[in-house]
Amino acid sequence: MLAKYSLKLPKAVYAGEEAVDNLAAILQSEKAERVVLFTDKGIEAAGLCSLVTERITKADASFSIINDIPAEPEYSAVQRIADRIGPDCPMIIALGGGSVMDTAKLVSVLSGCTVRDLLGNPRLGRKRACTIMIPTTAGTGSEATPNAIVAVPEDELKVGIVNDSMIADYVILDPVMIQSLPRHIAAATGLDALAHAIECYTSLKANPFSDTFALKALALIMGNIEKACDDISAIEEKRMMQIAAFYAGIAITSSGTTAVHALSYPLGGRFHIAHGVSNAILLSPVMRFNMPYCLDRLASAYDASFPEGERDLSREEKAEAVITRLEEIVRHLGIPRSLRDFGIKDEDIDSLASSALEVQRLLVNNARPVSLEDARSLYLGLM
Ligand SMILES: NC(=O)c1ccc[n+]([C@@H]2O[C@H](COP(=O)([O-])OP(=O)(O)OC[C@H]3O[C@@H](n4cnc5c(N)ncnc54)[C@H](O)[C@@H]3O)[C@@H](O)[C@H]2O)c1
Ligand SMILES: [Zn+2]
Structure with a gap:
């Protein structure tokens, strides 16, 4: 067993029935005016997005949605999403499984570097956005970890990028999100x-x-x-x-x-x-x-x-x-x-x-x- 060890955790975790109701208060406490919601088509089809967008609206924030995150994304797909969003992205909500959360976590630390740069040196990542993770699978645990996994097709491998700045600020564990998981x-x-x-x-x-x-x-x-x-x-x-x-x-x-x-x-x-x-x-x-x-x-x-x-x-x-x-x-x-x-x-x-x-x-x-x-x-x- 290790002689030295540590534990790094999100700032706050809300769990249990209707935990998603905490979202509006979180956004207000962070003075969020604009939010980017990361999700994918499967989650959208499961009808889960409105549970989040209703709370964003309640907090008087505006939002845009990235709804086409691929399952188990290649690093270049994550980069394309970051490029679409541009440099101004102060608040990210990830509603999804590991693929969505990992994409959101990577985009949240792309400040003056690319995903490819992070593959070479994960420490280059610098936090540029507050992150809220709402997992819809149970699951990768990505909502708790400083890790994000991307596929690197040229090496025929998946690679883990680890950077403490990717630990989520807030986590919401609401059972409604996994209730109808196939x-x-x-x-x-x-x-x-x-x-x-x-x-x-x-x-x-x-x-x-x-x-x-x-x-x-x-x-x-x-x-x-x-x-x-x-x-x-x-x-x-x-x-x-x-x-x-x-x-x-x-x-x-x-x-x-x-x-x-x-x-x-x-x-x-x-x-x-x-x-x-x-x-x-x-x-x-x-x-x-x-x-x-x-x-x-x-x-x-x-x-x-x-x-x-x-x-x-x-x-x-x-x-x-x-x-x-x-x-x-x-x-x-x-x-x-x-x-x-x-x-x-x-x-x-x-x-x-x-x-x-x-x-x-x-x-x-x-x-x-x-x-x-x-x-x-x-x-x-x-x-
Ligand atoms: N960062 C980490 O610490 C960590 C740990 C383990 C795995 N991972 C990575 O996470 C990825 C896998 O994530 P995953 O296993 O959560 O799956 P996923 O995010 O790839 O989702 C798989 C499918 O499930 C659908 N789905 C998700 N939630 C749903 C819901 N509630 N209802 C209906 N459909 C739903 C999605 O639309 C998608 O089609 C991999 O890339 C893996 O390497 C990351
Ligand atoms: Zn795993």
């Missing part, structure tokens, strides 16, 4: 949060701050994810998933994800597998690979996640029970088990493994060192 999106995004929680808890960067949030997120997700995805009326379970995804995001901020996310990035960058789905496929194989190096951690993850479970078990049995539960959840939620289902062929494995090894930002956090050969065998095991 099942396949709820499943993929919920599994992403599950990966965040268990990766951060077993990360070499784990610390008392991140442990608190990662373990709580893990227990909440293990107990609620299936019902939250299966049952449209399971409001309480959905609410728990929203809180858990936020906690898992805080855990990322203080600790960090590991080899699941590192091996997932080339699958997203080259084969366009949705972020949550690629993590879900890798989740139990990577945890099984890591198991001998983080037995104590997996055993305490068992104790936290299954308070009513059998106590009289060895560390190995507890770790095995956690991994078996991960497999059960991934299977239940209908995630494909083979990379072949996404058009990946045996001859792609070598280059996928080389690309994954480039994600040292995350691999250095993994409890077990990952060699090129290890990455190859992990991918091959999924063929």
